[in-house]
Amino acid sequence: MPASMVRIDGVTKRFPGQASPALHDLDAEIHGGRVTGLVGPDGAGKTTLIRLISGLLVPDVGAITVAGFDAATEADAIHAIAGYMPQKFGLYEDLSVLENLNLYADLRGLTGAARRETFDRLLAFTDLARFTGRLSGALSGGMKQKLGLACALIRKPRLLLLDEPSVGVDPISRRELWRMVEDLVDDGIAVIWSTAYLDEAEKCESVLLLNEGELLFDGPPGELSARVAGRSFHLTGVSGRRRAVLARALDRDGVIDGVVQGRNLRLVLGEGADAPDPADLVAGDGAGIEQVPPRFEDAFVDALGGGPGGRSALAARMQPVTGGDDVVVEATGLTKRFGSFTAAQDITFSIRRGEVFGLLGPNGAGKSTTFKMLCGLLQPTRGTARVTGLDLKTASSKARGRIGYMAQKFSLYGMLSVRQNLDFFSGVYGLTGRRRRERIDGMVETFGLTPHLDTTADDLPLGFKQRLALSCAVMHDPAVLFLDEPTSGVDPLTRREFWTHINGMVEKGITVMVTTHFMDEAEYCDRIALIYRSREIATGSPDDLKESVRGAALPDPTLEDAFIALVRAVDADESEAA
């Protein structure tokens, strides 16, 4: 057993004005020489715990010791031995790379030859030596992340605290960071890595799984996954509509969780349940069912008591979209320039009716720009965007009437009540009279919003906030639904419920376009376009993309593998051309 670095004893932390505590009666121990994942959705208490460990917050009840120092009373001693990278990396954006390093070196008292040597080592380690003069605000997400790490490592710490280091960073940089952190662990450093990505949890040696301030699990991730061993299945070779089959599967008693995964359906069974017969699910003649290794997320959903059923009350109310042209959304040579900067270049694709189309890419790659041009929020510099055959340039308001839009972080008016939000959005979409009343009442009934009608949107629980945002986006029966990072930071159950509604609407013929940086969410899509450095570098179904990179080195590539391989190929082409 490696040495204990952090002891957490019965810690509770409550913030004024919040109904439930941010952390509740937490006991845990964190050891040196390994990466401990602090895993959970937004609001689970990850950041609070990291701040408590670093002595920046003081627990209401209980105590935390770091290397024998009490975090509440001996914070100075902890600051001397711990490196801390907060969210957004804690960099001064108007200082250069070297100036940031100098600042932290001075603050930590690193001078003379030791300082030069450390800088050389860290700059080589992070591959930032070429950029020392660049302002850190002008660095890419991945480079900021590395610089943030370098600043936290100026004095070799005994404990390294990383708060969501992989948010807004492309998968390649995520992998590089992971490799760097593993090097540190070999030197005996204790690393705490907080993340909302469940696939990252699987790579940690030990995991603290948090949900709404409660510790759900403490131990190696494999141990949690093992709880659902033999209960994860792939339903393969489904012909016909996969999402209808999924809905049927989820409605069966023994099935506790199910998602679309490329062309397969992933199902998780309850304890002691038998695998469903593909024939019962009307999955088609070629369908088969096979056991697959469990994932951390399967076990998380199981630990939370299973996902929601497969039926969407919302979708049941929606008008089916039929007839008209088969191609609903069409992008032709879309290009957007901001001054000399090209944010999106020559983006071309078309989305058929009833298809779920994903835009995948790191922050700043051009996803949002493309997305905004397609829903008429940005005027393209060149190229055309059409929705249901209407050109967004010439028939923009008519086209927009056919679009439902849900912005990041739920575009609700936080100070307005649920009823006022519904009234407002129905008015904005031009609903009047009886139709307006009917639609509002319908949404309230469908989503069980009645007890919350007078609650302000800010005070709603996350799940209800999401339902309200979705109601507001679909009240006017749109033909196309645009979703901008709809489930980022949301717990898996809320996300399941969201996708149940989306799947149900897709079955009704509604077309969905979604941006995401979750690889597993990208697998829910029928087709995805990879956006990288303002260009569309690949388009196809998740399985086609995986297939395109399969080879001796990658016999069974994941979507992330495919993403990285495709991006590397672009980078290689570019450096050849240069």
Add this chain to the structure above:
Amino acid sequence: MNRQRPRRLKALIVKETLQVFRDPSSILIAFVLPLILLFLFGYGVSLDANEIDIGLALEDTSPEAHNLAVAFTNSRFFDVRVARDRRAFVDDLVAGDIRGIVVVPADFSARLKYQGDAAPIQVIADGTQPNTANFVQNYVQGVWSNWRQQRRLERGETAAPAIALESRYWFNEELESRNFLVPGSVAIVMTLIGTLLTALVIAREWERGTMEAIMATPVGTLELLAGKIVPYFALGMMAMAVCTIIAIGLFGVPFRGSVWALSAVSAAFLCPALGLGYLISAATRNQFVASQMALFAGFLPAMLLSGFIFEISSMPAAIQAITHVIPARYFVSSLHTLFLAGDIWPLLLPNVAVMLAIGALFLGLAVRNTRKRLD
């Protein structure tokens, strides 16, 4: 550990200085805004009423009446239009084109002959602007009594009035409001830099998460505080120097005090200004709220309650009481003393003492509230 302290402080100050010069918004608040304000108060705002537009209804055509009319047209206080009938001016007064009407009635010269000096003229002033209306009334009275005096002299009457008024203005001899406004506006500039800029930059560190990263290093709370106060103190003193040079060189405001007294007074004022900025940012941690609070708690009181534009002695007693806790009040009064009178220490010292006391209070609160904690 203690040997590290100066190095850490220096690092924080260097960082802050680099940021000021790289961030366009700091440059805007520290240099551009002060210049705009200074020019606005130097050129744009004047409390003197010169060449007020009035109408002179000359209903009497006698030589005496004409003589009086010439006295009005020659006055530098009035811009006079003349008509034969008072009714000609009513529309102009309603439209606000003129601020008053002086009526010389048809029986003016007749009454002048019989009643001597008691011959009446009528003054109608536009009461919508009470200040200007007062000016019109007083200036008319001035012109009128001058004219009568003149007449007596012409007629060789030596019966001088019992009291001869010889007015002389001290300190601001030409009664230029610019000499009064420009030094006062320096106080506004210093409030902007000391309170608004400081509050904004610290709130920005909270918003961007850099404050959190810095707090997790071995830096001490006093170093954190000093690392902010020192650079903005220096910036404030620099802005002060620039403003003083412009005030004297460009606007020709007299400067009768000494440079070192001015420095001492400015340094004393920066204590409460910076302390307030620091307190605001620590309380809000949000740039938008911090800027609103800084405007409300720093800028507006400095503008309205410091005696910079509005005379404190003519405010209601309750408001006058409030002005005693506004640091800018003492600074404005000290600046007036230094620019227009000189190093009058019996006046300056109490002001400096009060500013330092308020500053000590704010900075003390700031030290107490600065813990390396997020809650």
